[in-house]
Amino acid sequence: MKDRASVVIIGAGVIGTGIAYNLAKLGMTDVVLVEQKRYSYGSTGRCGGGIRQQWTTEENIRLAKASVERFERMNEELGIDIGFIQGGYLIPAFTEQEVRDYRKNMALQNSLGVPTEYMSSEEIKELLPMLNTEKMMGATFCPTDGHANPFAVTEGYAKNAKEMGVDMELFTTVRGIDVVDGAVRCVKTDRGDIETKFVVNSAGPYSPLIGSMAGLEMPNKPYRHEILATERFKHFLDTMIISFHHGLYFSQTTRGEIVGGIGNPSEKPGYNLSSSLDFAVRMASALIDFLPQFKNVNVVRQWAGFYDVTPDAKPILGEVDGLQGFIQANGYSGHGFMLAPIVTELMAELIVNGKTSVPIESMNMRRFKSRNMVQEANVVG
Amino acid sequence: MSENDIGTSRIDRHPILEFHRRKELTIYYHGRPILAYEGETVASALYAAGVRTFSYSPGLDRPRGLFCAIGKCASCVMNIDGISNVRSCITPVRNGMIVEEQKGAGTFPETTVGDYETASPELEADMVIIGGGPAGLSAALEAADLGMSVLLLDENHQLGGQLIKQTHRFFGSKEHDAGVRGVTIAKSMIEKVEASDKVSVLLGTTAFGYYPGGVIAAVKENKQLVKITGKRVLLATGAAENSLAFENNDLPGVYGAGAAQTLMNVYGVKPGDEVLMVGSGNVGVIVSYQLMQAGVRIKAIVEAMPKIGAYFVHAAKIRRFGVPIYVGHSIKRAFGNGKVEGATIVKLDDKWQPVPGTEFDVKCDVICLSVGLHPSYELMAQAGCAIKFIPELSGHVAVHNRNLETTVPGIYVAGDSSGVEEASIAMMEGKVAAISAAFSLGKPVGEKRKEADQMLEHTQKQLESLRDGPFGARGRNGKRKSFELYEQLTGARV
Ligand SMILES: Cc1cc2nc3c(=O)[nH]c(=O)nc-3n(C[C@H](O)[C@H](O)[C@H](O)COP(=O)(O)OP(=O)(O)OC[C@H]3O[C@@H](n4cnc5c(N)ncnc54)[C@H](O)[C@@H]3O)c2cc1C
Ligand SMILES: Cc1cc2nc3c(=O)[nH]c(=O)nc-3n(C[C@H](O)[C@H](O)[C@H](O)COP(=O)(O)OP(=O)(O)OC[C@H]3O[C@@H](n4cnc5c(N)ncnc54)[C@H](O)[C@@H]3O)c2cc1C
Ligand code: FES
Numbered sequence: 020m021k022d023r024a025s026v027v028i029i030g031a032g033v034i035g036t037g038i039a040y041n042l043a044k045l046g047m048t049d050v051v052l053v054e055q056k057r058y059s060y061g062s063t064g065r066c067g068g069g070i071r072q073q074w075t076t077e078e079n080i081r082l083a084k085a086s087v088e089r090f091e092r093m094n095e096e097l098g099i100d101i102g103f104i105q106g107g108y109l110i111p112a113f114t115e116q117e118v119r120d121y122r123k124n125m126a127l128q129n130s131l132g133v134p135t136e137y138m139s140s141e142e143i144k145e146l147l148p149m150l151n152t153e154k155m156m157g158a159t160f161c162p163t164d165g166h167a168n169p170f171a172v173t174e175g176y177a178k179n180a181k182e183m184g185v186d187m188e189l190f191t192t193v194r195g196i197d198v199v200d201g202a203v204r205c206v207k208t209d210r211g212d213i214e215t216k217f218v219v220n221s222a223g224p225y226s227p228l229i230g231s232m233a234g235l236e237m238p239n240k241p242y243r244h245e246i247l248a249t250e251r252f253k254h255f256l257d258t259m260i261i262s263f264h265h266g267l268y269f270s271q272t273t274r275g276e277i278v279g280g281i282g283n284p285s286e287k288p289g290y291n292l293s294s295s296l297d298f299a300v301r302m303a304s305a306l307i308d309f310l311p312q313f314k315n316v317n318v319v320r321q322w323a324g325f326y327d328v329t330p331d332a333k334p335i336l337g338e339v340d341g342l343q344g345f346i347q348a349n350g351y352s353g354h355g356f357m358l359a360p361i362v363t364e365l366m367a368e369l370i371v372n373g374k375t376s377v378p379i380e381s382m383n384m385r386r387f388k389s390r391n392m393v394q395e396a397n398v399v400g
Numbered sequence: 401m402s403e404n405d406i407g408t409s410r411i412d413r414h415p416i417l418e419f420h421r422r423k424e425l426t427i428y429y430h431g432r433p434i435l436a437y438e439g440e441t442v443a444s445a446l447y448a449a450g451v452r453t454f455s456y457s458p459g460l461d462r463p464r465g466l467f468c469a470i471g472k473c474a475s476c477v478m479n480i481d482g483i484s485n486v487r488s489c490i491t492p493v494r495n496g497m498i499v500e501e502q503k504g505a506g507t508f509p510e511t512t513v514g515d516y517e518t519a520s521p522e523l524e525a526d527m528v529i530i531g532g533g534p535a536g537l538s539a540a541l542e543a544a545d546l547g548m549s550v551l552l553l554d555e556n557h558q559l560g561g562q563l564i565k566q567t568h569r570f571f572g573s574k575e576h577d578a579g580v581r582g583v584t585i586a587k588s589m590i591e592k593v594e595a596s597d598k599v600s601v602l603l604g605t606t607a608f609g610y611y612p613g614g615v616i617a618a619v620k621e622n623k624q625l626v627k628i629t630g631k632r633v634l635l636a637t638g639a640a641e642n643s644l645a646f647e648n649n650d651l652p653g654v655y656g657a658g659a660a661q662t663l664m665n666v667y668g669v670k671p672g673d674e675v676l677m678v679g680s681g682n683v684g685v686i687v688s689y690q691l692m693q694a695g696v697r698i699k700a701i702v703e704a705m706p707k708i709g710a711y712f713v714h715a716a717k718i719r720r721f722g723v724p725i726y727v728g729h730s731i732k733r734a735f736g737n738g739k740v741e742g743a744t745i746v747k748l749d750d751k752w753q754p755v756p757g758t759e760f761d762v763k764c765d766v767i768c769l770s771v772g773l774h775p776s777y778e779l780m781a782q783a784g785c786a787i788k789f790i791p792e793l794s795g796h797v798a799v800h801n802r803n804l805e806t807t808v809p810g811i812y813v814a815g816d817s818s819g820v821e822e823a824s825i826a827m828m829e830g831k832v833a834a835i836s837a838a839f840s841l842g843k844p845v846g847e848k849r850k851e852a853d854q855m856l857e858h859t860q861k862q863l864e865s866l867r868d869g870p871f872g873a874r875g876r877n878g879k880r881k882s883f884e885l886y887e888q889l890t891g892a893r894v
Pocket of ligand 2: 607
C-alpha cells in the first residue's frame, strides 16, 4: 500500500468508486481508495437501484436529471452492462391532498425539463393491468425514470478507475485521521498510514464516524431500512412503483426478481443491520394489496441496509469550514445511488479544479449551522 | 413429449418392501391425464409415467430432470396450477392438478386465486426441533422423556428423514441397531413420537428463518406463516447430495444416488433400467444393491480411488452378482439426446488425471452420483452461528461443542447437519443435544437428573466408540476440530 497520495477516498460504495473514476478521468490518478470490506458492501450493495427525477426541490431534480443522462450513456462509457431499465416510475396518489401535491411537483419537474405526466386511474390500469388501482386517485409517471444494478455500476467505476491507475485497497479499515493546523495530514488504517492533502468522506452511513475521527460533529444518522427479493420471473414489469403513502417501492430487476422495501416509521437511528420478520410480513401484505398475484410468489431473500439521513434529507457535499482538505460526499438520505453519476463528477471537479461546474453551495454542511434548509419531501421507504 | 412416453415403471413386487398404493387420482401433464396415487409427489407420478424432463435451464435452455428428489436443489421446478417454481419432488399430488414443464425462469402468476392464510399461529415449546430424521426424532423422544414440551417440524410430509428409504440391514454394532433395517428403526421411532403427548409434529412445514428474539419462522403447506418460539432450538436439517463436474452432468437421468433410492424405496418407482453408479462408498454400493432388488441392472460401478470405499460385506454382495467395479476410473461425460443414453468412462493416473486413450462407453439410462453429501447448514448460518468449513465433516458446519451447542447459546445441531456421518451417530447426537438442552433449563431434577447424567455420559462414550478405529477417523478428527474452534471462538471450555 502507498504511504502517500494526493487523495485518499474512504469507502468503495457507488460514491467512493465514482469519485475515484471521475478523478482519474480528470487526470488525477495519485489516489488511494480505502474500503474496510469489499465493493458495494455498504448501502450500495443493499439498495433498491431506483433512479428517479420526480423530486420536490429544484436541486434534487436538476441533479437527478443530470444523473439520468449519464446512466443512459454508462454501458458504453464503463464498458459494462449496468442493467439500466428505463421503464418509468409510477407514483400513485391515494388522497386529494396527494393529487394536489404531486401535480405541483410535476409542474416544477416539467419546468426543469423532466417529462413527468399525470395519469388517471384508468390510464394506470392501461399501463399496468395487473395493478390493483381501486384506491388510486391518479398518479404521476415519468417515463425516463428507471432502475439499474448498483453492483454493476460500482464495479464499472472501480474497474475503470483501476485501469487508469487508482489504487484500490480493499479489506483495509480507516482507524484515524491526523489533522495538523486545521488541515488534514494523514489517514491511518489497520494496514498502515497514508499521508495526504485530501480526504474524501464517502463512507456512507459510517461517515459520521469518519467525521469524528477528524474532530467533526456531523448531523447525519444511520437508519435501518429493510428490503427483500422474490424468486425470479420472466420479465413482465418495466415500471418501478413507489408509494409515498405506504412508504413502499418495488421493481423487477434484469435478473427477474422483484426487489422492494417498505419503511418503518418507528425505526430508531443506530447501526442495527438485522432482518426482521415484521418487515417481511408487512412488505408481503403491502405487495399483495398492490398486486394480488403476489400471494402466489415466494420471497427468497431479505436483508437490511442504512439510509444515511440528514435533517433535510439532502446530501452533505463539499468542503468543511476550518478543516482544509476534508471533502464531504455523504448524507444521501436514501437516494445516493441515483445521484452518484453527477455528484461524483462534481466532487472530482472540486478536488482537481477547486470549483464545480454546477453550484453545490446549498448542499454544504454549513447549512445546518445557519438553519438555512429546504426540506426534500419525496423520500420513500 | 412422445419421447418421454416410455410407459410405467411402478414397482409391483419387491423382496423387502410392500407398496400399499392409496386412492387413484388424475393429474394433467400438458393436458394428458396421468395416473397418480394419493400420498405421492408430482415428480414420482410423472416419473412413473415416463416423464424425465421437468424444467429447462434459464440461461442455456438445457433440459433438467430430478437431482435430489428431496426438495434441496430446485432441478425439478414446474408450473403447477398456474404457479411457477414449484418443487415437484416434494409437492403432493391433488386430483385434477395441472402440471407443465417450466421453461427457464418462472412466469409471474396470472392467477389471484389459490388459498393462503393471513392468520399466522404463534406456537411455543421448550424445545423446537427442525428436521424429523433420526437426529430430530431421537432428540424429540429424549426431550419429551426429560419433561420438555417438544415441537417437531419437517418440510416433508412424513417423518424419518433419510431413514425411510434405508431398506438394508444397518452397519454398526448390535447395541446401535446394527442388523436392523433403517425403515424399521424409523418406523419404531415415528410410532413413539406419534404416541407421545409431549411432542407435537408439524409436517409439510419448512423453517425458513431464525429472527431476533428467537422466533423461528416457518411456512406450512406453502400457504401459511407459522411463528415458533422455543426455549431451546435444535437444527437437525440433514445433508444434501453433492454433484460432480463432468460434461452433461445436468442431463435428465443424472441423479444423486439418494434420489434414485427415494424414487424406488419411498414411492415404488423404478428409476430406470440400466444404471451406472459413480462412487463406491457405502451409499453407492448399498443403493446399487437396492436397485438390483428393484429389478434394475447395474452396468458398472466407477470409483476414482484405487480401492472400493464401502464396507467389505456390502461390496461382496455386489461382486457376487458379477457387477464390474472399475477402481481408479472416473466418469468423463454423459451423453444422450435430451436424456441419458450412456456415459464415457476414463482411467485416472496416480495424480487423478485422465489417461488419454483409455476412454470407453457404457450404455445406460441412469447415472447415479454417490460422491458424498454436504451438511445443510443454511439455517444455522442465517441464525448467526459461527460457520466453518471442516473437510472431515464434509463441508460447512455450525461450530459446536461436545454438547452439540453452537456459538449462539440455546441453538443446537445434531446428525448430518453437524457433519455427515451416519444414522446411529445422528440418533445419539440428537439424544446428547436434548439432554444438554434440558440441563440448561434446569430439567429434570432429583433421581431423574441422576439417570440423565448417566445417560449423557453413556451416550457420549457410545459416540466415541462409534468414531473409534479407521472408519471413524474422519468423524473423530472433524468433531475434534469443531470442539476446538468452539473453545477458541467462545473462550469456553466444554
Ligand atoms: C434498503 C435501501 C434501499 C435503497 N434504495 C435506493 C434507491 O432505490 N435509489 C437510490 O438512489 N438510493 C437508494 N438507497 C440509498 C443508497 O443505497 C445510498 O445512498 C448509496 O448507496 C450511498 O452510497 P455510498 O457510496 O455513499 O455509501 P456505501 O455504499 O454505504 O459505501 C460506504 C462504504 O464505506 C465503507 N467504510 C465505512 N467505514 C469505513 C472505514 N472506517 N474504513 C474503510 N471503509 C469504510 C463501507 O464498508 C462501505 O462500503 C437505498 C438504501 C437502502 C439501505
Ligand atoms: C444410501 C444410504 C445408506 C445409508 N446407510 C446407513 C447405514 O447403514 N447406517 C447408518 O447408520 N447410516 C446410514 N446412512 C446415513 C443416514 O441415513 C444419515 O446419516 C441420517 O439419516 C442422518 O440423519 P439426520 O436426522 O441428521 O438427517 P436426515 O435424515 O437427512 O433428516 C433431516 C430432515 O430435516 C428436514 N429438514 C431439512 N431442512 C428443513 C427445514 N428448513 N424445515 C423443515 N424441515 C427440514 C428434512 O426434510 C429431513 O427430513 C445411509 C445414508 C444413505 C443415503
Ligand atoms: S428439489 Fe426437487 S429434485 Fe432437487
